[in-house]
Amino acid sequence: MLAHMPSFPSFNTVLYEKINGRFPLILKISAAAVGLGLLFWFRQPIGDILGIISDREAVALYLDQFGVLAPLLLAVIMVLQVIVAAIPGHALMVGGSYVYGFWPAFCLSLATTVVGSQIAFWMARRAGRPLIEKLAPVDLLNKWYDASAEKGLLFFLFAFMLPIFPADIMNYIAGLSSLSPRRFFIANLFGRLPGVVVLTAVGAYGFQLSLNAWIGIAVAGVVMLGAWRLFFGQKSREITG
Numbered sequence: 001m002l003a004h005m006p007s008f009p010s011f012n013t014v015l016y017e018k019i020n021g022r023f024p025l026i027l028k029i030s031a032a033a034v035g036l037g038l039l040f041w042f043r044q045p046i047g048d049i050l051g052i053i054s055d056r057e058a059v060a061l062y063l064d065q066f067g068v069l070a071p072l073l074l075a076v077i078m079v080l081q082v083i084v085a086a087i088p089g090h091a092l093m094v095g096g097s098y099v100y101g102f103w104p105a106f107c108l109s110l111a112t113t114v115v116g117s118q119i120a121f122w123m124a125r126r127a128g129r130p131l132i133e134k135l136a137p138v139d140l141l142n143k144w145y146d147a148s149a150e151k152g153l154l155f156f157l158f159a160f161m162l163p164i165f166p167a168d169i170m171n172y173i174a175g176l177s178s179l180s181p182r183r184f185f186i187a188n189l190f191g192r193l194p195g196v197v198v199l200t201a202v203g204a205y206g207f208q209l210s211l212n213a214w215i216g217i218a219v220a221g222v223v224m225l226g227a228w229r230l231f232f233g234q235k236s237r238e239i240t241g
Helices: 011-041 043-051 056-064 067-083 090-100 102-127 129-135 138-147 153-161 167-176 181-205 211-240
Strands: none
Touching (some): 056 090, 067 090, 067 102, 090 181, 102 129, 102 167, 129 138, 167 181
């Protein structure tokens, strides 16, 4: 009888496994290269628009001069403002909806905010705290890391919904926690929705929303805050109070 011979994977199988294992890495490298290229391309207008970011009409007028490239420029800056916590993003959402109207600006704002948050989460998960401390204040990182210890999807969902939280900081906190990428994406997407809707509506319609709309926004805010207090109790009151 022939001795049992060990089986070896074929050349094609080995090649497939190597390519398949490296494919996500290739995607990440490609995405990073595209992002860096866009930042370099728009470096001058990005610097200019950051100087007028608090003025809705100034943002709108500045974007208007870029024509068809303006949405791409706005998208790059909005992703950047999520990653660099010191850059305020609310004026960008308001200014963008002032220029483009509610629905186009809503789609742009939600997509870029979610993408920027996922990038920030991935950076924290991969690079760890040393890099994150260069992008966000250390005292805020310490405060909210302690507050979110052993918390899950529901905690971060509320963190993105309620303005009492520094939402951009929470991206990094989630990346440094044990929260899975899938659960973070769910919290990120659905938690961002209410704020994006309100800011986009303010930009598109000014403060001329109907009384019912303002009452609805106020009631929703109170309900979310009450639910937060109910779920997370005294410790959350001490942290956010």
